[in-house]
Amino acid sequence: MKPLFNKVGIFGIGLLGGSVALGLRERFLASEVHAYDPDPSALEDALALGVADKVHTTPGSWIGELDLGVLAAPVGVLTEVGRQLAPYARPDSLWTDVGSVKGPVVQALSGVLPNFVGSHPMAGSEKAGVEAAHAGLLQNAVWVITPTPETPPQALERLRHLVKELGAYPLEIPPALHDRLVARISHLPYLLAVALNHMVARDEHQELLMFLAAGGFRDLTRVASGSPRMSRDMVVSNREALREAVEELRAILAELEELLEHPEELLEAALAAKRTRDSLPIVKRSLLPTLHELVVQVPDKPGQIARISNALGDAHINIKQFEVLAIRDEGGAIRMGFATAEEREAARRILENIGYRLR
Ligand SMILES: NC(=O)c1ccc[n+]([C@@H]2O[C@H](COP(=O)([O-])OP(=O)(O)OC[C@H]3O[C@@H](n4cnc5c(N)ncnc54)[C@H](O)[C@@H]3O)[C@@H](O)[C@H]2O)c1
Numbered sequence: 001m002k003p004l005f006n007k008v009g010i011f012g013i014g015l016l017g018g019s020v021a022l023g024l025r026e027r028f029l030a031s032e033v034h035a036y037d038p039d040p041s042a043l044e045d046a047l048a049l050g051v052a053d054k055v056h057t058t059p060g061s062w063i064g065e066l067d068l069g070v071l072a073a074p075v076g077v078l079t080e081v082g083r084q085l086a087p088y089a090r091p092d093s094l095w096t097d098v099g100s101v102k103g104p105v106v107q108a109l110s111g112v113l114p115n116f117v118g119s120h121p122m123a124g125s126e127k128a129g130v131e132a133a134h135a136g137l138l139q140n141a142v143w144v145i146t147p148t149p150e151t152p153p154q155a156l157e158r159l160r161h162l163v164k165e166l167g168a169y170p171l172e173i174p175p176a177l178h179d180r181l182v183a184r185i186s187h188l189p190y191l192l193a194v195a196l197n198h199m200v201a202r203d204e205h206q207e208l209l210m211f212l213a214a215g216g217f218r219d220l221t222r223v224a225s226g227s228p229r230m231s232r233d234m235v236v237s238n239r240e241a242l243r244e245a246v247e248e249l250r251a252i253l254a255e256l257e258e259l260l261e262h263p264e265e266l267l268e269a270a271l272a273a274k275r276t277r278d279s280l281p282i283v284k285r286s287l288l289p290t291l292h293e294l295v296v297q298v299p300d301k302p303g304q305i306a307r308i309s310n311a312l313g314d315a316h317i318n319i320k321q322f323e324v325l326a327i328r329d330e331g332g333a334i335r336m337g338f339a340t341a342e343e344r345e346a347a348r349r350i351l352e353n354i355g356y357r358l359r
């Protein structure tokens with residue numbers, strides 16, 4: 001069968017660019033993937049890892065052969081990169097970007113690159129570079145597409161189709177609204193993660209604090225481990241919307257501070273927050289079908305994962321999701337998801353019979 005695109009170019013072959021490239025390859029959506037990056041080591045890695053077929057450090061006539069171009073460089077250079085490539089691009093080629101901020105990029109590149117439609121996969125990680133890329137990153141992710149009234153309808157349709165073929169869910173939102181929303185759901189959390197780390201680093205008991213950091217601090221600050229350059233560009237490019245979000249948060253923090261003197265009201269606020277947080281479990285966010293979950297307590301001994309999976313495998317029970325929740329000296333916990341409640345109950349009986357405690 002003919003792939004969706006013949007030659008595809010990825011401009012910036014890092015975490016996101018590499019993941020798009022791998023998705024295109026694993027799903028046979030492109031016959032040839034070209035990678036462009038100013039960093040020769042990223043290109044070497046892309047070739048060695050089988051992420052790209054051909055690599056380039058300079059734009060040139062090869063761009064005219066592309067059916068699809070994906071800009072995946074840090075937001076701060078996306079506009080400049082797009083403008084450099086535009087003179088080479090074929091008029092019937094499709095162009096998009098995966099940048100975390102849409103307003104300025106969409107405004108600068110619409111009508112400059114042919115058939116340009118901005119987009120932003122709501123998936124990522126705290127790792128940077130092509131070596132961390134994997135096609136699964138984009139699977140089941142919500143992938144925002146930000147058309148404007150000027151967007152060519154055919155280009156929009158082609159991008160929607162590509163996103164679905166990559167295993168993600170297209171969601172159309174105007175660029176400015178996208179930026180307002182991600183300021184709250186992604187950029188402010190990043191800034192907070194940075195702030196919390198600074199607070200620890202500036203404390204006279206920094207070393208002691210680091211020892212005390214349990215799940216709470218670690219979960220809340222994970223994104224601070226990501227690429228500082230990528231994230232800096234992201235928050236700076238969306239600074240207007242982000243400033244508004246910071247103001248809102250300041251006001252909320254001040255309200256919560258007041259409530260420290262009113263424990264009953266604080267409990268109400270905590271309950272409301274719990275309801276909000278509990279209504280976004282991973283399964284809903286990724287739009288996967290609901291799974292039936294079981295949490296198994298496991299001792300910290302070798303062979304536990306094999307013992308559990310063998311016992312369930314022998315009974316032909318399929319584990320749809322498997323997550324190690326915590327590892328401590330006294331043991332840990334593993335969360336598993338099953339397709340049906342019947343399978344979960346069967347798994348529960350089997351694991352209880354071989355001595356595990358379950359939740
Ligand atoms: N990391 C995430 O969680 C995430 C999620 C969604 C979208 N994004 C967006 O994806 C884009 C890439 O982020 P990433 O996480 O893959 O970063 P990354 O650091 O892993 O990769 C960026 C790549 O772009 C290259 N690059 C730098 N300047 C360039 C230029 N002028 N031309 C071409 N390439 C250039 C770098 O050498 C690097 O290989 C950003 O726009 C970011 O906002 C990131």
Ligand SMILES: O=C(O)C(=O)C[C@]1(C(=O)O)C=C[C@@H](O)C=C1
Pocket residue numbers: 099100121122123124125126185186187223
């Ligand atoms: O680290 C992750 O898990 C992410 O999904 C990263 C994350 C986010 O804040 O949610 C970061 C920036 C993006 O543009 C999109 C996603």
